[in-house]
Each structure stands twice: as C-alpha cells, then as structure tokens.
Amino acid sequence: VQLVESGGGSVQPGGSLRLSCVASGFPFGGSSMSWARQAAGKEREWVAGIYNGGKTIYPDSFKGRFTISRDDSKKTVYLQLNDLKPEDTAVYFCAVEVAPPWPYVGQGTQVTVSS
Numbered sequence: 001v002q003l004v005e006s007g008g009g010s011v012q013p014g015g016s017l018r019l020s021c022v023a024s025g026f027p028f029g030g031s032s033m034s035w036a037r038q039a040a041g042k043e044r045e046w047v048a049g050i051y052n053g054g055k056t057i058y059p060d061s062f063k064g065r066f067t068i069s070r071d072d073s074k075k076t077v078y079l080q081l082n083d084l085k086p087e088d089t090a091v092y093f094c095a096v097e098v099a100p101p102w103p104y105v106g107q108g109t110q111v112t113v114s115s
Helices: none
Strands: 002-006 009-011 017-024 033-038 045-050 066-071 076-081 090-096 109-113
Touching (some): 017 033, 017 090, 033 066, 045 066, 076 090
Parallel strands (some): 009 109
Antiparallel strands (some): 002 017, 017 076, 033 045
C-alpha cells in the first residue's frame, strides 16, 4: 500500500489549498478513505472521511471549511481547505478507512498558515 500526499504549502489566513493523495497497492475504488492532521505537540485528529460510494462524513469540529472528495479513475482523494486559520497549521495525512483506526497512513504534507 502506498499513499502519496501533495499540495501542502504556506498560505496566509483566509487562504485556500487543495491537498491530493494518490493511492496504489490496494483496490482504491472499493475502499473508504480519510484525511487526518497532526499539529506539533498534539495528537493526530481525524478531519474527514469518504466512503467508496462517495458519501462523506466529518467530525463536528471540521464541518464547513473542509471538503473531501475522490476521483476513482485517478485513484486520488482530495481535501479542499478553505478559509484557513493559523490553528490549521499541521501535517495532513491521508489514510485508508473512513475513520480511525487506520490500517495505512501516508507520509503527510505540511500546511502552514501564517501572515
């Protein structure tokens, strides 16, 4: 199983980013996927999940600004981040399964929000 995230970077507060995760080594189309994040000194937290049929699910604290989506033809899951805040600074990971615990997690991509 390989999960390769990209799209992170540095943005100002209020900005947007779209993260991508290309998957390989397992039947992506039949798999549910997640995004999670981990800020420095904090535990990893679940951000969003998407079932293999496209239904999405979010923890209450992440509803509204973040949107997960997928393109099965590209074996890719996306996370659109809008209206970013400094407290969104973290490493963002994609993972297999719609919610924790995750059997596989990628290496992550850094998102930094500062002015």
